[in-house]
Amino acid sequence: MKYIDEFQDPALAARLLDDIRATVTRPWALMEVCGGQTHSIIRHGLDQLLPEEIELIHGPGCPVCVTPLEVIDKALEIASRPGVIFCSFGDMLRVPGTDRDLFQVRSEGGDVRVVYSPLDALRIARENPDREVVFFGIGFETTAPPNAMTVHQAAKHSIRNFSLLVSHVLVPPAIEAIMQSPRCRVQGFLAAGHVCSVMGTGQYPELAERFGVPIVVTGFEPLDILEGVRRTVRQLERGEHRVENAYQRAVAAEGNPAARRMLQDVFEVTDRAWRGIGVIPGSGWRLSERYREYDAEHRFQVGSIATREPEACRSGEVLQGLLKPHECEAFGTTCTPRSPLGATMVSSEGACAAYYLYRRLELPAREKETSVV
């Protein structure tokens, strides 16, 4: 398949690995920002093929994982209300809130529906004018444009029984927060290619300069990731810290201007809490004043919510790259994809789920004994 098979070519991968081996002279810690990249790395064993000097630290770029517990609990509260049709992508249904998830709300009679596009939710709103239809709009800069377009369409066609529960987060402030953490070990970043395909690369040179780190825009196939690592290591070995685009087949420097205009029209920047990490200033979007009536939080006036994270879950450390998933005591024992304690075990992009899917049988003896559930 074009753009898939050709970027999984083993001979080319071997050449890139040879180049990396010939370049590296000392230990380097690189962070891949996106959960999709983490899955590709673990699935293809790329971290095991790299020279031992190179450590890949898994970053916080899993949208399901960083959606704060308070927002999950608000979704559960809204979805439980009579007359509401609550629409979401399927991966949010199993994410645990404080004491239940959306599957449980559905089993208790809530009208929770899986959709494949926010426009499906808008269609449901048109077809059910006497019901309130809410779409759960989460994710990074990648998923925000269709959500913005849907709200724009709702306003344009005066569909007033539609609203968006918004929890959008932004990558550059997260990179800034990671670099400012006293425990940070990251020396270079593989930036998320799909985020840059929307937003462009303009926000990164200032970060690279301020923190003295190379930032290489990287794709998701094995060759993309090895090329991202190769370029990052080459800069580090030369003492450079620039932004490079290693994903030119998808990313233009200016991103997608039409999508950016739509985002600017519909959203405004706000502080956001990241699950397991805390509030990062200016790290999210909410609906702008002009579209505030489509904001589900505003419409449903969900009261104060008391949240409670499971004590055993260390997903905050996993998301900051401070802990590998299998180092968590609950990994593969009390926490599995079927019975997850934290969102990083639920999402298809979560690091804990990636380790469970592809690594649990390779773990050292103690973990191996307890991980096969």
Ligand code: SF4
């Ligand atoms: S393995 Fe489970 S409990 Fe541990 S950090 Fe991951 S999601 Fe949380």
